[in-house]
Amino acid sequence: MKLTRTARKMTRATMTAGQWLTVVALSTPMLGCNLLDKGLETVAPDKVETSVLEVPANAGLIVNSAIGNFECALGAYIVDAAMASGEFMDATATAANWAFDRRDTDPTADTRYATASCEGYGIYTPIQVARGTSDRALELLQGWSDAEVPNRQDLIAKAAAYAGYSRILLGEGFCSAAISLGPEMTSAEIFASAEAMFTTAITAAQAAGDQQILNMAYVGRARARLDQGNKAGASADAALVPSGFVQNATAENAPVRRQNRIQTFNQSGLVSVGASYRNLTVTNSSGGQVPDTRVAVTNAGKPGTDNRTPLYIQTKYSASTTPIPIASYKEAQLIIAEVAGGQTAVNIINALRTARGLPTFSSTDPVAIAAEVTEARRRELFLEGQHLYDVRRLNLPLDPAAGIPYSTVYLKGGNYGTERCFPVPDVERLNNPNF
Secondary structure: OOOOHHHHHHHHOOOOHHHHHHHHHHHOHHHHHHHHOOOHHHOOHHHOOHHHHOOHHHHHHHHHHHHHHHHHHHHHHHHHHHHHHOOEEEOOOOHHHHHHHHOOOOOOOOOHHHHOOOOOOOOHHHHHHHHHHHHHHHHHHHHOOOOOOOOHHHHHHHHHHHHHHHHHHHHHHEOEEOOOOOOOEEHHHHHHHHHHHHHHHHHHHHHHOOHHHHHHHHHHHHHHHHHHOOHHHHHHHHOOOOOOOEEEEOOOOOOHHHOOHHHHHHHOOOEEEOHHHOOOEEEOOOOOEEEOHHHOEEEEEEEOOOOOOEEEEEOOOOOOOOOEEEEEHHHHHHHHHHHHOHHHHHHHHHHHHHHOOOOOOOOOOHHHHHHHHHHHHHHHOOOOOOHHHHHHHOOOOOOOOOOOEOOOOOOOOOEOOOOOOEOOOHHHHOOOOOO
């Protein structure tokens, strides 16, 4: 099997001058206009030499382009991972979408998750492009001097932080992967690479005095360490994150790649909130039930686009312009709670509940407390791209269970599979000689 030239370039996730132009024009419209105003608008992108664009004067633009790539990839990843983990369910009549939901992805036949763009259901190529552009931005910045690039340390911090988060998505979402035509890497190896990127980001952010990116990198490294089983290291980083911190992926109405994909796919009836996330409640002190404001879901009173699946709408992201959390104090606190357990975990759970106007939790049973921390992660981090890997690393029950008929009511056929991560697509295996 031979793939197109474009597919081969995307698999390598290296950046040609043409790709930089496309990225700039699509992911950062206003910055893209600045480039086009310099007379490049009449030049075919594939004919522009990389050296024309990869110059110190474009350093900020290059980093912003990489961030734009990540933000688009994140939205698509959350939608796909949500279907695989039970947060969403497919509501289309398009068989090409069912594998995400059914958890039986075929790396040969199911090309959508592999090579489709981030405007659709593509995740492997978009994540690799986000990683590749961040890596290239970091490489360029490390080769330039402070005299050539104002605020170079700050730009290094940003490039490294987003390179780290791109690796987090690769390691958590895929059973294995490769980086820049390298050999096949396990998730643990990818997380170690992410941790190294976050360490670079932390050093540079401290030098630049950028507290926002510093906190983002602390949360990212805590997540990478937790994913590797380094609980003490994860908790130490998480403890450095101040109350109220959040780093968001931004969103806009236009162009399409800038939209909040979670909201647009759900609102348009392509996906519906999964059954186990509907009508969630919390027990109050008198034993009664109150609605859980962390997972607010409404019944649209109509089916999805397949005209069969009941459409339930999440309200966490109310518009296509609603930002998506990448890293937050809330996540950092939940990492501490998972590691510490006991009363520390109870206090953290209750502080988060109180912030949402919910009844408090009380227990001295270590097993019950651990279970509540896991449930708090499921609800507090709803549709933030975290639950799929929690299912894998904590060996949580698959939802719906494996083996039961897939959407018998909705006439889609097959049975739910056992996947807890997406397989490496053939686009990598067939085009990477070192895999």
